[in-house]
Amino acid sequence: MSERKGILKAAGVLxxxxxxxxxxxxxxxxxxxxxxxxGMATDAFFAAFQIPNLLRRFxxxxxxxxxxxxxxxxxxxxxxxxxxxELANLCFTLLTIVIGLVTIxxxxxxxxxxxxxFPGFSATPGKFELTVVLNRVMFPYLFFISxxxxxxxxxxxxxxxxxxxxxxxxxxxxxxxxALALRPFYQYPITALAVGVLVGGxxxxxxxxxxLWRMGYPIRPxxxxxxxxxxxxxxxxxxxxxxxxxxxxxxxxxxxxxxLLPQGSVSYLYYAQRLFEFPQGVFTVSVxxxxxxxxxxxxxxxxxxxxxxxxxxxxxxxxxxxxxSLVGLMVCAEPLxxxxxxxxxxxxxxxxxxxxxxxxxSLGLSCVALVRVLAPAxxxxxxxxxxxxxxxxxxxxxxxxxxxxxxxxxxxGLALASSLSALVNMSLLFxxxxxxxxxxxxxxxxxxxxxxxxxxxxxxxxxxxxxGLVDWSLDGQKLVKxxGLALAxxxxxxxxxVAMYLLHSEEMLEFGAILKRKLGRG
Numbered sequence: 234m235s236e237r238k239g240i241l242k243a244a245g246v247l248x249x250x251x252x253x254x255x256x257x258x259x260x261x262x263x264x265x266x267x268x269x270x271x272g273m274a275t276d277a278f279f280a281a282f283q284i285p286n287l288l289r290r291f292x293x294x295x296x297x298x299x300x301x302x303x304x305x306x307x308x309x310x311x312x313x314x315x316x317x318x319e320l321a322n323l324c325f326t327l328l329t330i331v332i333g334l335v336t337i338x339x340x341x342x343x344x345x346x347x348x349x350x351f352p353g354f355s356a357t358p359g360k361f362e363l364t365v366v367l368n369r370v371m372f373p374y375l376f377f378i379s380x381x382x383x384x385x386x387x388x389x390x391x392x393x394x395x396x397x398x399x400x401x402x403x404x405x406x407x408x409x410x411x412a413l414a415l416r417p418f419y420q421y422p423i424t425a426l427a428v429g430v431l432v433g434g435x436x437x438x439x440x441x442x443x444x445l446w447r448m449g450y451p452i453r454p455x456x457x458x459x460x461x462x463x464x465x466x467x468x469x470x471x472x473x474x475x476x477x478x479x480x481x482x483x484x485x486x487x488x489x490x491x492x493l494l495p496q497g498s499v500s501y502l503y504y505a506q507r508l509f510e511f512p513q514g515v516f517t518v519s520v521x522x523x524x525x526x527x528x529x530x531x532x533x534x535x536x537x538x539x540x541x542x543x544x545x546x547x548x549x550x551x552x553x554x555x556x557x558s559l560v561g562l563m564v565c566a567e568p569l570x571x572x573x574x575x576x577x578x579x580x581x582x583x584x585x586x587x588x589x590x591x592x593x594x595s596l597g598l599s600c601v602a603l604v605r606v607l608a609p610a611x612x613x614x615x616x617x618x619x620x621x622x623x624x625x626x627x628x629x630x631x632x633x634x635x636x637x638x639x640x641x642x643x644x645x646g647l648a649l650a651s652s653l654s655a656l657v658n659m660s661l662l663f664x665x666x667x668x669x670x671x672x673x674x675x676x677x678x679x680x681x682x683x684x685x686x687x688x689x690x691x692x693x694x695x696x697x698x699x700x701g702l703v704d705w706s707l708d709g710q711k712l713v714k715x716x717g718l719a720l721a722x723x724x725x726x727x728x729x730x731v732a733m734y735l736l737h738s739e740e741m742l743e744f745g746a747i748l749k750r751k752l753g754r755g
């Protein structure tokens with residue numbers, strides 16, 4: 234199997250599993266919006282959940298994955314499975330100790346952390362205290378999910394993608410069940426949702442470990458932390474922490490500043506982020522996870538040309554999906570919010586405020602997605618320093634843009650600032666990677682981008698017409714709204730597919746060939 238087909242197959246497996254997970258995530262958010270709306274309780278929950286979640290994205294799924302996967306791949310290729318198993322167990326043991334200590338410290342110092350990250354909450358009676366309680370309940374989630382991230386890195390390197398991707402379904406199920414069943418038992422009903430996070434994290438870890446055992450990587454305690462590869466991973470992690478996590482750091486800065494804005498701003502940004510991350514979770518993250526082990530193996534074997542070809546393919550696939558997704562999210566921002574979240578405690582004004590944030594976030598969708606694909610190219614080359622430079626510049630610009638735009642645009646300005654900083658980060662990564670490795674096939678990438686943009690504008694116009702047939706401000710009428718949005722999506726997908734086929738898009742023709750083979754086998 235060629236590397237391209239391997240990447241596409243892995244991305245397809247990840248995407249299929251993640252679609253189910255994201256759908257369940259949407260169901261979870263629909264339940265949350267109807268039960269709790271967008272106000273003090275949801276602001277407190279989303280803020281409290283963000284603290285362990287941010288650490289997870291920075292240190293576990295971000296820095297640890299970026300440092301561990303290339304090193305683990307190198308060990309597996311050059312030294313064999315026994316040495317790779319030894320390294321995996323050493324990492325698992327050390328991570329258990331370190332994250333366990335971090336979790337205990339996070340629970341103890343939760344009041345200080347909340348006060349520093351969300352200074353505006355103290356102005357509302359009870360809001361700060363509720364956030365502290367919820368943060369303490371959910372902080373152990375960091376422990377479970379960090380170990381899950383390590384297991385995911387091992388399994389992905391071994392070309393097993395399904396279990397890590399599908400495991401988040403159970404997090405969403407746990408949150409939904411706990412919110413519905415345990416809500417009456419707490420003084421603050423939203424505490425039940427926090428308990429669901431903790432239960433979901435434990436279930437996720439329980440799904441990974443048996444799969445590792447079946448694949449010949451049993452998890453056992455192993456000490457001896459002077460192992461040279463372990464030290465190498467630790468050194469790579471230090472700069473990778475900022476390099477991978479700048480997007481999430483920018484989101485955090487936005488939420489800190491949002492705590493100073495009118496009540497509900499943190500919730501508006503959260504609901505917008507959930508829809509904004511849907512296409513990323515379904516496809517972009519799938520491509521990034523699929524291409525990193527491939528590029529790491531090619532780099533370890535000294536095949537730089539093959540690595541660049543894999544990267545070029547990953548970038549073009551990302552643009553092929555994210556550009557129409559960008560246009561679709563902007564056109565359908567209000568319909569999506571009205572259909573998915575409007576009802577119960579969540580009214581039309583809340584839907585409009587959330588849609589406003591979604592539009593501004595969507596402007597940077599392709600840039601954020603490309604950062605997730607480009608940064609691993611540096612890590613595959615075991616260069617974690619270069620992305621730090623671009624990340625730091627992007628972070629400073631995000632802070633400056635946020636302070637400038639939050640006055641006139643409120644929470645929408647914070648979302649726009651995140652998109653602008655992502656544009657800078659992506660541009661710098663492209664430029665520096667080209668200087669480091671030589672030509673990256675820019676003409677093919679540009680051709681894909683322009684073709685996708687042309688097709689997306691046609692698809693967006695069709696979706697705009699279809700969404701205009703429905704009054705989204707009315708309560709209820711879920712079937713009418715679902716029908717209107719479904720018509721918009723079908724027209725947009727049809728127009729985009731036809732346009733890309735007529736433009737002889739390589740990606741569209743390749744997807745078509747795969748579909749023909751599948752139908753032929755059927």
